[in-house]
Amino acid sequence: MEFIGLYPTWFEPSLGSGWVVGIIATAHVLFSHTSVGAAIFFAFLATLAYQRNRPELLTFVKQYGLFLLVFAYVAGSITGVGIWYSTTVASPRGISALIHSFVWKWATEWVFFVIEVVGVYLVVYLVGKVDPRTHLRVTWIFALSSLATMLIIIGILSFMLWPGKEIWFDEGGYLNGFYGPNTFAQLAMRMAFMLTMTAVVGGVVASRIQDLALRREITRMLAWLGIVSAVVGTALFSWYTSTLPEHAHLVMQARLPDWFSISLIAVLGGIIVYFIATLLVPRMLTPAVAGVATVAILVFGLWPEEVARESIRKPFVAGEYLYSNQVIARDVPGMGIRSEIPVIQEHGLLKTHVFLPEGLREVAPDNAAQVGHAIALSMCSNCHSVTDTGMRPIRNYLGGSTDVARIKTYLLGALATGNTLYMPQIPMTDDEAEALAVFLASLNDPELPLRYAQERAGIARSDDAATTSKE
Ligand code: HEC
Secondary structure (H helix, E strand, O other), rough: OOOOOOOOOOOOOOOOOOOOHHHHHHHHHHHHHHHHHHHHHHHHHHHHHHHHHHHHHHHHHHHHHHHHHHHHHHEEEEEHHHHHHHHHHOOHHHHHHHHHHHHHHHHHHHHHHHHHHHHHHHHOOOOOOOHHHHHEEEEEHHHHHHHHHHHHHHHHHHHHHHHOOOOHHHHHOHHHHHOOHHHHHHHHHHHHHHHHHHHHHHHHHHOOOOOEEEEEEEEEEEHHHHHHHHHHHHHHHHHHHHHHHHOHHHHHHHOOHHHHHHHHHHHHHHHHHHHHHHHOOOOOOOOOHHHHHHHHHHHHHHHHHHHHHHHHHOOEEOOOOOEOOOOOOOOOOHHOOOHHHHHHHHOOHHHHEEEOOOHHOOOOOOOHHHHHHHHHHHHHHOOOOOOOOOOOOHHHHHHHOHHHHHHHHHHHHHHHHOOOOOOOOOOOOOOHHHHHHHHHHHHHHHOOOHHHHHHHHHHHHHHHHHHHHHO
């Protein structure tokens, strides 16, 4: 018997595993983007400081650098490791797919990351302690290695959405997977917005500068940085969406709520208004105002952005071949990968999934709901929470239905055939669909499994009676 390569499912009851990853990742985007943006801003400020002999600008670099050490580097490293931990349990094959394609890219990224972390210490502590040329060089090395980490990660992020070139499926080759039409558009857009984040977070430090004239000057500088980068980023956003695959556009139309583009415009408009205000009245900028602006960017800008990025690659989690529920969806000859769909179609999930309690491999009236629960955990819970809270609670999508037959028809008609836009094809035997339907119906009617078992047992008995009397 052939088995499929699913791992045990990590079930997180209150948020859903997807949201745990999402929350950690969103925080990480804020920390990492701010630190890369700041590195470039520091290089600019240091160059200005040494050319025009303005040591007070270096004082600001030092203060902002110290702040970033905690804000971006400590918290960024912790959330970075958090992404590895959470994705390894939530999406083990997703992370495995990326490692198999990009292990050396990642190793390279870590080299630059080490330079970056050492660099930020050097930039902060060497101000005034070494000659200007050396310090300026260190600042530029820091900026360029920060940017390099970004460049490398973007290739991997765009691969998750869409392997760079179609030929990758047949031939493999990491450059084929890495560079695609989406890579540079995404890099450019993120570079613009990371400078916006640098300007927003920088306000927390700038607003505490003692020297009034310097505070005003830096506040204005940050405001210009924020305005220009937000406007450029918005323009680049249209470039970015134009490079997305057609499927992503369909999903966006079907899935993203109507308010999504309105809220996007509101957030960008809000940022620009905020910076125009601090440009005109720099003393408006206080640590509290800057802190609120930072949280607002996180909640209203980055969270929806991450949710959208996650949505548009549905039903895949990586490389357009691995479904979010960890099943391999297609052959990838270039990587020696075979689709698992035919195996499931032939033998069913219960017979081919290794990590399933033995008592649940056959469907019977009294274990149907339990079997259905197990199927839902491994096939649906990556995208739908199976409790009442968290990510897309599955119960909300059933229209309150408790009709086992109807739900089963839907499962066999839409999911088993792959006839949906954003969900994987989930082949099911008739028994499996029945079991899953009993479980789904029980979400709206907890007594149902008991009645179902009794009714079925009754039917089985009367069938027996019918056969006996015929004999
Ligand atoms: C790849 C992620 C993913 C997986 C896995 C997944 N779904 Fe969905 N499902 C979605 C999305 C996205 C929607 C649409 C949500 C929306 O429009 O808000 C959806 C919608 C639905 C709907 C509403 C009908 C529809 O077509 O919009 C039902 C019912 C449903 N899912 C059941 C299931 C069941 C049962 C499973 C497991 C056997 C499952 N889903 C697995 C992502 C997924």
